[in-house]
Every structure is written in structure tokens, then in C-alpha cells.
Amino acid sequence: MSRRIEVRFFAVLRETAGKRSETLDTDAVTVRALYEELRTQYGFTLPVSSMRVAIHDAVQPWDTPLQDGDVVTFIPPVAGG
Amino acid sequence: MDAASFMLADQPLDVAALSGALQGPEVGALAVFEGRVRRTNLGRQVLRLEYEAAPELAEPEFERLANEIRDRFEILDLRCVHRTGSLEIGDCAVWIGVTAAHREPAFDACRMLIDELKHRLPIWKKEHYADGDSGWIGHP
Numbered sequence: 001m002s003r004r005i006e007v008r009f010f011a012v013l014r015e016t017a018g019k020r021s022e023t024l025d026t027d028a029v030t031v032r033a034l035y036e037e038l039r040t041q042y043g044f045t046l047p048v049s050s051m052r053v054a055i056h057d058a059v060q061p062w063d064t065p066l067q068d069g070d071v072v073t074f075i076p077p078v079a080g081g
Numbered sequence: 082m083d084a085a086s087f088m089l090a091d092q093p094l095d096v097a098a099l100s101g102a103l104q105g106p107e108v109g110a111l112a113v114f115e116g117r118v119r120r121t122n123l124g125r126q127v128l129r130l131e132y133e134a135a136p137e138l139a140e141p142e143f144e145r146l147a148n149e150i151r152d153r154f155e156i157l158d159l160r161c162v163h164r165t166g167s168l169e170i171g172d173c174a175v176w177i178g179v180t181a182a183h184r185e186p187a188f189d190a191c192r193m194l195i196d197e198l199k200h201r202l203p204i205w206k207k208e209h210y211a212d213g214d215s216g217w218i219g220h221p
Binding site: 077 | 116132133134135138141174175195198199201202203205206219220
């Protein structure tokens with residue numbers, strides 16, 4: 001079952017994808033599977049183990065099932081300050 | 082008074098105005114931390130930095146962090162401004178100001194905020210080097 005998802009990219013992911021966000025239809029069941037799909041598509045080098053992920057602006061486990069209409073933000077390693 | 086605020090700014094910070102705004106009759110101490118752009122990092126010469134942030138994720142995470150700090154230390158107010166965009170050597174990248182009745186909680190809260198902020202807030206830093214190379218910090 002395909003779900004429509006909005007994805008947001010920051011930092012190195014934004015640069016590699018060449019865009020800040022996109023809306024896509026995916027058969028991926030979890031956010032982890034969605035990232036792996038996009039990783040293949042764009043050639044992201046960051047592994048899931050080095051990142052966090054947020055759904056609707058709240059950090060969630062990578063195995064969270066995707067729901068139609070989810071807004072997914074991938075969070076590369078942070079470095080404020 | 083029990084306050085905390087976080088702002089992202091894409092323009093240079095007026096640090097004197099930020100400190101000046103932290104006033105109150107119960108304030109006995111103001112601890113300020115400024116993080117500035119340094120020319121050298123890990124032996125490489127840095128020309129400039131870029132910061133990028135996710136505001137809709139940063140603001141709630143700052144709130145959580147501010148609540149943890151207020152639970153631990155007797156402070157009056159806590160404010161933080163973080164730059165985004167392109168920064169030059171010497172620019173202020175992050176400003177933190179904490180007021181308290183006494184110096185110890187002001188220092189401690191200020192220290193905890195900068196230490197935690199670095200690995201908790203969704204803010205990313207890219208360094209541009211003199212040799213033409215560049216890279217996002219913290220990546221494996």
C-alpha cells in the first residue's frame with residue numbers, strides 16, 4: 001500500500017539531494033526503509049546509525065511505521081555552538 | 082520570573098543589546114557565553130562557516146533543555162540566540178545569557194546549556210577551509 005510522505009532534508013542530505021524537501025509516494029513500511037530507499041536514489045553516504053529521525057517534528061525510533069501524510073525529517077549529526 | 086527563550090538569527094548578533102535586555106531587581110548575576118568562529122579547527126585553516134538549523138525541531142528541544150536546566154539550578158532567566166547562514170572568523174555564532182540571584186547557578190546553567198546544545202539541537206555546521214575543501218562537522 002503506497003503512502004504519500006513529505007520528506008525534509010538538512011545539511012549534507014539537502015546538498016546531496018539538491019533540495020530541501022519533497023513529497024513522494026512510497027511502499028516503504030518504516031522510516032528506516034524510506035531512508036534506505038532515498039539513500040539508493042540520491043547516494044546518501046550517512047548510515048542510519050549516525051542519524052536520528054523526526055516525524056511531525058518529534059524524534060521517533062527508526063522502526064516507526066509510516067502513515068499516509070507523515071512529515072519526515074532526517075537529522076544528520078548535529079554541531080551547534 | 083521564570084523565563085527562557087531561544088532564537089535563530091540570520092544576521093550578526095548585537096551582544097551588548099542581548100546582555101542589556103537581561104535585567105531585573107532580583108538579578109544578582111549575569112553569566113554570558115559567546116561562541117565565536119575560530120580560524121583554526123583540528124589543525125586546518127578555516128575561512129568561514131555556514132550554520133543551518135531546523136527551527137520547528139530546535140524550538141521544542143530547546144524548551145525541553147531549558148526545563149531540565151531550570152529544574153537543576155536556581156535561575157531567573159535563560160536566553161539563547163544561535164546564528165544561521167554564513168559567518169566569518171571572529172563572528173559570534175551562539176550567545177547565551179543566564180541570570181540568577183547568585184553567580185554559581187548562573188555559571189552552572191550557562192555551562193550546561195552550551196554543553197547540551199552542541200549535541201542536542203538540530204543545528205549543523207559546515208566549515209570552508211583555506212585549501213578549498215569544505216565539510217559538515219560531526220559526520221563520520
